Amino acid sequence: MLSSIQAFDLLVPSRLLFGWGRRCELPSMAPLLGSRCFAIVGSQTLLREGLFAEIRSLINTASNVAEPPQIISREPLVEDVDQAVLRARECGADFILGIGGGAAIDLAKAVAAIAPQDEAYSVIDYLEGVRRELPLVQPSLQTLVMPTTAGTGSEATRNAVISSVAPRYKKSLRAASMMPDIALVDPELTVTTPPEITLHSGMDALTQCIESYLSCRASSFTRPLALEGFHHAWTALPIVMREPSSRPAREAMSFAALLSGISLTNSGLGMAHGVAAALGVHAQIPHGLACAAMLPVALQTNLECSRPRLQQLDVARRGPFVSEPGSAEALIEAVISLCQRTGIPQRLRELGVSVDQLNAIVTSSSRNSMRANPRPIEDPELLEILSRAW
Ligand SMILES: [Zn+2]
Structure with a gap:
């Protein structure tokens, strides 16, 4: 007997690329998103092993990577977001590249979401259940994310988890517009985890x-x-x-x-x-x-x-x-x-x-x-x- 299919909504990245070694396709992907890229890099290991240098050179063939990239080695705090937003605005970034574990990708999505909003506000004003809970009026900057760990799935979600130390909390910044435009999942990047x-x-x-x-x-x-x-x-x-x-x-x-x-x-x-x-x-x-x-x-x-x-x-x-x-x-x-x-x-x-x-x-x-x-x-x-x- 047939049972009824309940109504549902589905939100996924506009483009999903999955496959071993597919980071080499970055030169053809980056120009689809913009010309000034601000990169958020989540892992010191990545820098140590020269992987980010490789990725940056792939991007640079088509557009500019703002210098130097923002590096994050902890779950992002409110001040990490505000500081990165400032830098993204200063360098006139029109797209954000997030590469790393869930923390880096969450930070990238948060920066892409907050940078185009009113400069008078901090990310705190937009977090769920913290202060004003302002809506994200302007659309996010374009985002391309590349996970280097296999875990959070943040490359395909519409939220970013942001923490605060005083007062202590961990809250989400969430909007449909925060879904990454391109998720490039190259499992080879996880080998050194x-x-x-x-x-x-x-x-x-x-x-x-x-x-x-x-x-x-x-x-x-x-x-x-x-x-x-x-x-x-x-x-x-x-x-x-x-x-x-x-x-x-x-x-x-x-x-x-x-x-x-x-x-x-x-x-x-x-x-x-x-x-x-x-x-x-x-x-x-x-x-x-x-x-x-x-x-x-x-x-x-x-x-x-x-x-x-x-x-x-x-x-x-x-x-x-x-x-x-x-x-x-x-x-x-x-x-x-x-x-x-x-x-x-x-x-x-x-x-x-x-x-x-x-x-x-x-x-x-x-x-x-x-x-x-x-x-x-x-x-x-x-x-x-x-x-x-x-
Ligand atoms: Zn989880």
């Missing part, structure tokens, strides 16, 4: 695929993408940890991360990401690690309401040649075992969270992610869940 970042970002991609698959806002379009991404991430993550230079494993992880970004931006996430945002704010736990540590707890919390979908994930995990039906409990056990094998802490106290921080963690959990969880979780229940997980 250090093991710990490979693991944390890989677990982030895996969590994003699972949460966007289970999300109450997922659509008939996003669910198959999330399931496909989950299959790739699950299969490739152990291989990429053992053999960091494996081309098929790096390709699979980059593909999973891209699919996770497309799904999550169109479907939302869930409890693991909701709490992970607060763990970043209050205990400075890296995003991917926080997501991975929360994933088993989130799956157990959603077990009864998501049983058929968890069974589907279990089938996807075991691949096409297993005939038994999937089991939700087996999937959760497998996730716990993956966390144990890769050294992801199972308890909040092992992550350095103190018990008296739990109330604040509940309060600062991301409402946006919590609203997409398969079932509603009110604050008192979340506190109970986190107390058990402590």
